[in-house]
Amino acid sequence: MIKDNLLSIKNSIPPHVTLIAVSKTNPTQAILDAYEAGQRIFGENKVQELVDKYERLPKDIEWHMIGHLQSNKVKYIAPFVKLIHGVDSLRLLQEINKRAEQNNRIIDCLLQIHIAKEETKFGFDEKEVVEALQSEEFKKMNNIKIVGLMGMATNTDDESQIRKEFKSLKQLFDKLSAFNFQLSTLSMGMSSDYKLAIEEGSTMIRVGSSIFGQRNYH
Numbered sequence: 152m153i154k155d156n157l158l159s160i161k162n163s164i165p166p167h168v169t170l171i172a173v174s175k176t177n178p179t180q181a182i183l184d185a186y187e188a189g190q191r192i193f194g195e196n197k198v199q200e201l202v203d204k205y206e207r208l209p210k211d212i213e214w215h216m217i218g219h220l221q222s223n224k225v226k227y228i229a230p231f232v233k234l235i236h237g238v239d240s241l242r243l244l245q246e247i248n249k250r251a252e253q254n255n256r257i258i259d260c261l262l263q264i265h266i267a268k269e270e271t272k273f274g275f276d277e278k279e280v281v282e283a284l285q286s287e288e289f290k291k292m293n294n295i296k297i298v299g300l301m302g303m304a305t306n307t308d309d310e311s312q313i314r315k316e317f318k319s320l321k322q323l324f325d326k327l328s329a330f331n332f333q334l335s336t337l338s339m340g341m342s343s344d345y346k347l348a349i350e351e352g353s354t355m356i357r358v359g360s361s362i363f364g365q366r367n368y369h
């Protein structure tokens with residue numbers, strides 16, 4: 152099942168788009184099934200779960216932190232995390248920089264941009280992101296690298312709304328790239344909207360339930 156789902160998604164997306172298998176709440180065996188089908192990049196949204204899975208699973212897996220990250224938990228993932236998707240404040244970036252330095256690493260990060268109508272979604276707005284990137288604090292951070300942007304569209308059936316939000320993120324991405332920030336990664340699209348996201352310029356999709364099935368929250 153997992154293998155078939157994974158391969159059918161992989162075969163349907165263009166080669167410049169990276170697939171993150173979002174394994175949150177799924178057991179290690181499910182991850183191993185995907186691993187055996189060739190998947191090496193997995194995303195989790197809770198620090199504890201990410202650390203547990205990192206310790207128990209093959210070491211050639213790339214682990215992405217895709218959820219909201221609290222500053223006081225950065226230290227637990229700093230030794231191994233490959234990409235942090237949800238960076239939503241300069242303060243968090245400072246903490247990541249500090250922990251990366253302690254681990255002798257440079258950690259790749261995506262800035263999360265607020266594109267949805269919902270108030271609850273985290274992220275910078277356009278003005279804040281430009282300010283952050285131009286700030287003196289940011290320029291002093293030598294152990295982080297901003298490689299792109301991440302966003303989540305409104306949870307709605309209204310395709311035109313979703314498309315509009317993805318378009319706005321892509322526009323900001325192009326604008327910042329033109330400013331010489333050298334962004335390579337635009338993380339947008341999940342199970343329900345990754346096809347739209349790819350049409351609108353996504354280079355990285357975060358897909359969970361379409362690979363692993365519906366999650367059981369208890």
Ligand SMILES: *Cc1c(COP(=O)(O)O)cnc(C)c1O
Pocket residue numbers: 173175196217218303340341342343357358359360361
């Ligand atoms: C859970 C999650 C996803 C994947 O959601 P699905 O609908 O299961 O594909 C993608 N991005 C983030 C930030 C998530 O928390």
